[in-house]
Amino acid sequence: MKKEMIQVENLSKRYKLGTIGTGTLSHDLNGWWRRIRKQEDSFHNAGERILPAARGEYIWSLKEINFSVNQGEVFGVIGKNGAGKSTLLRIMSGITKPTTGAIRLGGRVASLLEVGTGFHPELTGRENVFLNGAILGMSKAEITRKFDEIIDFSGVKRYIDTPVKRYSSGMYVRLAFAVSAHLEPEILIVDEVLAVGDAEFQQKCLGKMKDVAFNHGRTILFVSHNIAAIKQLCSKAVLMEQGLQKAVGPVSDILEIYQAKPTDLFAGKRGDIPGNLPAYFTDWKLEGLHLTDYHSCYSRDNCTFSFGLWVQEYLQNCEVRMTIRYEGETLVVYASSMDNSGSKFSFLPGFYRVRFSFLLPVKQGSYHVEVGVLSLNKLLDSWASGTPLHVLDNYESHLSGALLKPETRFSIEEAIVEESITS
Incomplete structure (x- = not known):
């Protein structure tokens, strides 16, 4: 029986909308007392409409998410923008804490969530490789043994002793993915950051993820809007919508549910206008x-x-x-x-x-x-x-x-x- 590397149990994350505070304790207490007495808050601009969110409305970015991932599996996370995918990955990476529920991880985690994550801009590419390896708990000898393979895969050998703040976004992603994939974490978390790379490098990354999962027994959590990549790599997936878990199971079943959703109007018009985006x-x-x-x-x-x-x-x-x-x-x-x-x-x-x-x-x-x-x-x-x-x-x-x-x-x-x- 395969070991469970990721266990997500009743995971929820809540955020508070609106103004958190005025900047001073006395002003906050004054505003609270005025609201209790149903008086106008003196620290709002005259004539300003106070929205419900400004009074402390909460929003659930995630609500009661449950799934598990076994060793050697590539698990897909699917959903539209705003579904809660990035929040889930940030909790799993330790960037933020859940409001309720728990995540149990069975090994070291390497995350590739956005361009430059985990890199110090003033350090060179070489120094950042060793820094990331040390963060993952690897010895200098282990990192040195993998170093040439990392550089060859990334294709940035010529610039490896240049500070990464001078790298292009594509070079950032190449090196970051190479480090994450080759430094042997038990769990690899990959978000849509690969969309920054060119098509050739994306295919190279997909091939590497398949190799480390199927041939080296590592566990991968993969978020993508690329349905072909999800179908090619993943055996199971979870479908998320507005912070809720809509379905979890074999990837073919989840993709059928996802693609059957009526998300557009006829004649090229978009049905679900995301008016909150820039x-x-x-x-x-x-x-x-x-x-x-x-x-x-x-x-x-x-x-x-x-x-x-x-x-x-x-x-x-x-x-x-x-x-x-x-x-x-x-x-x-x-x-x-x-x-x-x-x-x-x-x-x-x-x-x-x-x-x-x-x-x-x-x-x-x-x-x-x-x-x-x-x-x-x-x-x-x-x-x-x-x-x-x-x-x-x-x-x-x-x-x-x-x-x-x-x-x-x-x-x-x-x-x-x-x-x-x-x-």
Whole structure:
């Protein structure tokens, strides 16, 4: 019988919304006494509406989560943005404590939650490798034995004696993952941070995770919006929604439940608008084609994919990415605004249409469209539309759905809000 490496029992996490305090004890006591007497708080601005959250409303980020993971398993955590996935991983990594419940871990834990986690920016790559190994409880001799293998996998050998504060986000992720995967923790926790890396490195990481789990008996907790990666790696998974555990079991069953959820409106409109995010997508459509359907094209058409994007605050160092998957699994197209020597850009608050244009030489079939926006290398919104792209047969193409890297052109402009979006 395999050993249970992770046990999560009735795990819950509660946060308090609104103002925690005024800054001084006397002001806090004065405000409390006025609220008891149903008087206006003198420390609020005149005419300011006091929302319920400002009076101490609580929100449950996680509520009664239960599952276990055996040694050598790759366990997937699935859910939309705001489902509680990152909170769960932060509790498991020891970054924050649960409100109720408990987590029992059967070994050393290495976490890869965001770019630069566990790295000291002033230290070199070499020094950070030894620092991370020491944190995991490894001796200097153990780390030295693995050092060359770590550097070869990361591909940053030339810069290993450079302070990591001068690394790009991709170099950060390469080295961080190499350290976590090679320093032999019993439990490896991986969040969506791999989305920062390029497609080739992502495949390399997936292969390494499969190797350390199946051939070395380590346990991996893997969070991803990439359904193909979840299906490829994981044997079991948990589906989360708004902090609740909706289902747990074999990954094929969980993915069937997840993909059957009605998350979008018809005709490319988004059904679950996440209005609390700094930026979010609202819709997608094809432009410039002589078709009555805005979500169909012919094989080998030159396609322009247009996405509506609401930006609610000033954002800098932004990047937009899109993927197209055949039947929701095989990655066919990966495109980025950084392609063809593109550079990162800033957004002012407003509504925009962002566009990708490229030749689409794929066979007839149904394809799933996903788009994401990043700022300062942090994923702000990722939307997998429920409206598929239908590619019609023009009897010219015999290509199967396979990975493509087409030459793309990216453009952006501030747009007038369409009435159908706000209705």
